[in-house]
Amino acid sequence: MPKPTSLLLCAAFGLSGIGSAHAADLYPWRDHEAPFNFVFGNDIDTHQQTRKSRDGSLFGFFYVRFTGVVTKDHYPVATHVDCNMAGADCTVGWTLAGKPVSATFLYQPMHDHPVFLVNRADITQPGSPSHFHWFGPVMPMPRQTLNGTLLQLTAVDSFCFIHHGADAASPTATCRDNGGVNVDRGADIATHLNIVTSAPPGM
Template structure:
């Protein structure tokens, strides 16, 4: 009986998780329960919640541009507060609280780079984002430690992601390339 209930619980949890991923929350301007705010520019294209375990769950949003490359649509982040009807969940995000030291800006992908302690990393987690000020990544202070979230991004579909001048093929599933901004060698 216990084994049956446990198995049933696993199946129900999987179905709920799969349904959430498939239905992906439409943009709702951070309406509850997805009301968590980082307090900076990422809030224009993310909606998430923090669970009692302090883990982050939510979505990163994209806008399809109308372009295609070899039949694959091109997408980019946009200000979903201004273009809510165009925003679609591009990634499901799971996050863990972490601290990262800002080490500079990667000019190729226009992303702030952070150094995290290797023991804080988890398989599949490739993006760190800070909490609060500054509003924009270009105003981060090199060598300063920032509290934030270490995130795993799971792409909900296959698309080309345009981030500034970079164009990255994102395949459905765990995405470790489109927002990669973590190093572990801080020397």
């Protein structure tokens, strides 16, 4: 990770220590105003703002909306929304750091992220990248190799992330029982994990 990105990441993560009441102050949603004006060209742009460095690496922010529900195990429920919608009230959920790589699309699970095959040597060390996202508007075809970014997510607060159906979450159930993933401040490899380093047999 380049030194300027490291400094930005440290500064942003340091700000996260002030607590969830001020998480939105980390970097407000500005619909990709410079300098965080990099776009992937697909749906992820409705809830990300990043800047691109000269070496092609990315640093930025990944946004959520809190629903107002708190689970039985005390996690406020959050989900992705289109941050340009009226009343979206988006808040930074994670900082993003990424490097350019190529990956091969394998398959699309129901209600989950598309799964990509990456070269093990492309996984950042040290680090904990877990999500590959491609450039461009077209959904990939199986076995198609695409250019994109391998992203590392660092949560700035604790919350229950529910990707689909968050508005139906119940305060009488745990985050897991609501179909969510418990997120705690720090490295997050669970919520958006979509990479493997070997393809299933027959693929």
